[in-house]
Amino acid sequence: MEKPSRRSGGSVTIQDVARTAGVSAMTVSRVVNGGANVRQSTRDSVLAAIERLNYSPNSAARSLAAGEAAxxxxxxxxxxxxxxxxxxxxxxxxxxxxxxxxxxxxxxxxxxxxxxxxxxxxxxxxxxx
Structure with missing residues (x-):
């Protein structure tokens, strides 16, 4: 398993997944949120990185990004x-x-x-x- 970024305090971040999959954080976001415009091979690569790193989206960060406060x-x-x-x-x-x-x-x-x-x-x- 690859090391998570130092800034994350030990948690795997979307940037860690992007780096592992060789894609942008936006592409990881599209895959995690079920968005379109992602090739199947890219989607598979991101999903493999998510599984390998045991990534779990941060619900608080998602709420902030969506302009909502949970x-x-x-x-x-x-x-x-x-x-x-x-x-x-x-x-x-x-x-x-x-x-x-x-x-x-x-x-x-x-x-x-x-x-x-x-x-x-x-x-x-x-x-x-």
Whole structure:
């Protein structure tokens, strides 16, 4: 297996696949996204490089490239520090695995009015990455 680029922090990048297949990153992108205008022999070469390097597209990067921000909103109401610590660690790990940003908003009360207000605050807050 070829070494990934140093800039990627150990992850295989689209540039690594392109270099291995002898094509441009745009061609790799077309193959990964099922685009047209790629010769079958080139497509086969890119797919072989993807398999050899065990490449997996970065969903966060794909969202950014598409102009979308993949986000998960989380409202929480339990103020217990032990609960909150374990809950947030699990939520952060889960969001990271799927390439999303986790956005938190505390819900100060248990009543439906307080929950609705927390949901409104969350929906109106733009996330900057």
């Amino acid at each position: 986000q998960i909103g989380l409202l929480y109401a339990n103020p217990s520090m032990a609960y909150l610590s374990n809950f947030l660690i699990g939520a952060l790990e889960g969001a990271r695995k799927v390439g999303c940003h986790l956005v938190l908003e505390p819900c100060e009360g248990d009543g439906p009015d307080e929950q609705a207000e927390a949901a409104r605050r969350f929906a109106s807050t733009p996330v900057q990455g």
